[in-house]
Amino acid sequence: MENKEQLIEKAEQTFYKTYNRFPVVFHHGKGVYLYDNENREYLDFGAGIAVMALGYGDKEYTQALKDQADQLLHVSNLFYNQPSIEAGEKLLRVSEMDRVFFTNSGTEAIEGALKIAIRYAYNKTGNHDHQIIAMKNSFHGRSLGALSVTGNDHYQEPFRPLLPGIVFAEFNNLDSVKALVNNKTCAILMETVQGEGGIYPATEEFIKGVRKLCDENNMLLILDEIQCGMGRTGEMFAWQGYGVKPDVMTVAKALGNGVPIGAFLACGEAAKAMVPGDHGTTYGGNPFVTAAASKVLDIFKERNITSHVKEVGEYLHEKLGALAEKYPAVKECRGKGLIQGLELNTAAGPVVSKALLEERLVLISAGANVIRFVPPLVIEKSHVDLMIERLENIFEKMSLSSETDMV
Ligand SMILES: *Cc1c(COP(=O)(O)O)cnc(C)c1O
Numbered sequence: 001m002e003n004k005e006q007l008i009e010k011a012e013q014t015f016y017k018t019y020n021r022f023p024v025v026f027h028h029g030k031g032v033y034l035y036d037n038e039n040r041e042y043l044d045f046g047a048g049i050a051v052m053a054l055g056y057g058d059k060e061y062t063q064a065l066k067d068q069a070d071q072l073l074h075v076s077n078l079f080y081n082q083p084s085i086e087a088g089e090k091l092l093r094v095s096e097m098d099r100v101f102f103t104n105s106g107t108e109a110i111e112g113a114l115k116i117a118i119r120y121a122y123n124k125t126g127n128h129d130h131q132i133i134a135m136k137n138s139f140h141g142r143s144l145g146a147l148s149v150t151g152n153d154h155y156q157e158p159f160r161p162l163l164p165g166i167v168f169a170e171f172n173n174l175d176s177v178k179a180l181v182n183n184k185t186c187a188i189l190m191e192t193v194q195g196e197g198g199i200y201p202a203t204e205e206f207i208k209g210v211r212k213l214c215d216e217n218n219m220l221l222i223l224d225e226i227q228c229g230m231g232r233t234g235e236m237f238a239w240q241g242y243g244v245k246p247d248v249m250t251v252a253k254a255l256g257n258g259v260p261i262g263a264f265l266a267c268g269e270a271a272k273a274m275v276p277g278d279h280g281t282t283y284g285g286n287p288f289v290t291a292a293a294s295k296v297l298d299i300f301k302e303r304n305i306t307s308h309v310k311e312v313g314e315y316l317h318e319k320l321g322a323l324a325e326k327y328p329a330v331k332e333c334r335g336k337g338l339i340q341g342l343e344l345n346t347a348a349g350p351v352v353s354k355a356l357l358e359e360r361l362v363l364i365s366a367g368a369n370v371i372r373f374v375p376p377l378v379i380e381k382s383h384v385d386l387m388i389e390r391l392e393n394i395f396e397k398m399s400l401s402s403e404t405d406m407v
Contacts, residue, residue, distance in 0.1 A: 004037055022356055029056025032376045032383055034362060042356070045375040045387055046364040050195070050227050050339070053254035054299060055376035061257060061295050068291035076282060087290035090297040091255075094236045096245060097265035102285030102293075104260050106226040106252035107141025112264035112279060113189070113222045113248045114145050114163075120220060120273040121186035131184040135171040137367075139196035140189070140224055149189055152197075171200060174209040181213060187220040187248075188213070192238035195227035195374075198367035199334050199341025204242055211244040220247040220270050226262065227339070230254035231300055231377055234310035234337035241336070254377075257296045261289040305377050313337035315381050316373060319388050329400035331369075340373040341366055344400075351394055358397070359390035 002010075007025050025037045032055050034042045047053065054061055068083065075081055088100045103109045114132070121130040134140075136151035147156060148163035156162060165184070170176040171194055188210055194200040214221040223246035228238040230251065235241040237249065247270040252262030266273070283289075300306070313336065320333040320342055331343040344351070348365035355361040366372040371391075375383070 001037065007037070022353065024356060031055045031057070032379050040360060042360040042362050043383065043386055043390065044362040045373050045379075046362045047254075047374055047376045048258070049253065049364065050232060050374040051253045051256075052258055053230060053232075053305070053377045054257050054296065055378045058257075058299070060299060061292070064291055064295035065259070065288070068288050071287070073288045074283065074286040077280065077285065081287040081290075083287040083291040083294055084285040087294040087297065088285075090294060091251070091263060091265065094297065094300075095249065095251075095265050096240075096267070097249065097271070098267040099271040100263050100265045101279065102290060103252070103262040103264065103281060104283050104289075105141070106250065106262050107143040107146040108281070108284070109226065109250035109252050109262040109264045110140045110146040110149070110224065111143060113224075113250050114149065115279055116248050116264070116266055116270055116273050117187035117189075117220050117222065119278060120270060123273060124186075124218075129165070129184055130186045131165045131167060131180075131182065133167055133169055133177060133180050133185060133188045135190045135194070136168045137171055137197035137200070138189075138191055138194060138224075140191075141226075171197075172203050172206045174206055174213075177210060177213060181217055181219075185217065185219050187222055189222040189224065191224045191226075191228060192242075193228035193233060193336065193339055195339065195372070196366055198343065198370040199339060199372055201233075201238075201334065201336055202242070207239070207242050207244050214247070222246060222248040222250070224250050226250050226252040227374070228336075230296075231306045231309055232337055232339045232374070234306055234313055236300070236306055238336070255296065256289055256292045259289045259292040261285075261293050303378075309337045309377050312379055312381060312384065313340070316340055316384050319384055320373070323388070323391070323395075327395055327400050329395070335373070338373070338375055338377055338379070341370040342373070343370050345369070346400070351391075351398065351400075354394050354398065355391060359393055361387060361390040361394075363391075 004025050026034050027037045028035050034044050091100050134149035138151040140146040140150050148166050151168045167180050169180050223239050225237050248266045250264050324330045324333045329345050334341045348371045352363045352365050355363050364372050
């Protein structure tokens with residue numbers, strides 16, 4: 001096998017340069033550990049960006065993939081296939097929605113949700129002058145529609161003009177949303193817990209206020225659960241912990257536990273807004289990826305993943321809270337279940353990089369100053385202890401314990 005340096009050199013000559021990658025070549029995974037091509041073991045608190053909910057190499061899950069690969073991979077949406085029907089039924093049951101459309105990614109799920117909103121408004125008014133309210137500091141994906149509702153100037157600037165009729169309110173500031181509502185507003189879109197933006201859960205007051213605003217003005221509430229959904233907060237979907245229900249929601253990341261699948265779901269009027277011909281996909285919901293999602297949903301139920309997340313999530317929150325007490329460079333700990341963030345008074349990038357290369361601990365950042373913790377949902381408290389130990393080693397090495405090094 002080629003060595004690490006040769007592989008990285010080839011990669012840099014091959015791929016379109018849109019990423020700055022860490023200099024590690026991963027080879028395989030087992031449980032909550034990843035192994036590089038020199039067989040060094042890494043504790044994984046990133047889960048491939050909140051994807052690998054069941055960890056690596058789960059026997060029951062991989063067997064389902066192998067069986068489906070032998071049977072049927074793809075037929076297109078011109079025909080029916082059983083795995084997609086089963087996955088769809090299961091997803092509707094846990095999401096309390098009426099209809100589902102399977103996509104290949106999160107960004108495509110957002111595209112579908114936006115098309116529902118626009119179609120819904122067009123059905124009502126017969127005109128094309130609509131407005132959608134999205135949130136500042138949000139992230140919804142990289143395709144042009146999703147980018148249009150992503151409240152991040154840095155990502156948007158090189159690609160303008162984007163979709164018209166998008167305005168941005170401040171997350172967790174109900175007055176800022178109210179100030180933007182007018183008779184053209186057809187939908188409000190937000191993450192239930194802002195992920196990439198730095199792990200900000202919606203406050204109960206805010207999300208309930210937005211729901212009420214939508215009801216009063218005949219607007220759709222669209223919740224992006226791509227990162228915070230699928231058990232990560234300790235609820236199957238984060239909104240279920242607030243006592244509000246969206247009209248439209250998006251899922252992806254952990255839905256396939258590593259195979260590319262997302263979905264947009266809708267209930268009530270929103271579930272009828274689009275008609276045959278309005279939307280489609282070649283791969284979306286093919287038997288292979290839906291067999292995976294179907295097995296993921298079975299395993300969530302059988303192993304009661306959400307209650308495990310509640311328990312370990314509380315433990316993680318306690319431990320991170322203690323770091324915030326101990327280290328002046330740690331500003332605060334935020335999050336729910338197994339989506340937590342540690343905001344630093346300094347850049348998170350160097351911490352994440354040192355953790356990976358010197359402590360064999362996979363962490364990811366969110367925003368400039370936040371370390372994000374989105375481990376496989378099957379981690380145990382002992383893994384939390386090990387992670388904290390390694391993270392403290394880094395804090396000590398970087399002298400983050402002393403006030404003088406604060407930025
Ligand atoms: C990751 C993410 C997306 C985009 O998903 P992709 O599969 O990368 O297209 C959208 N919304 C949220 C909240 C995400 O975290």
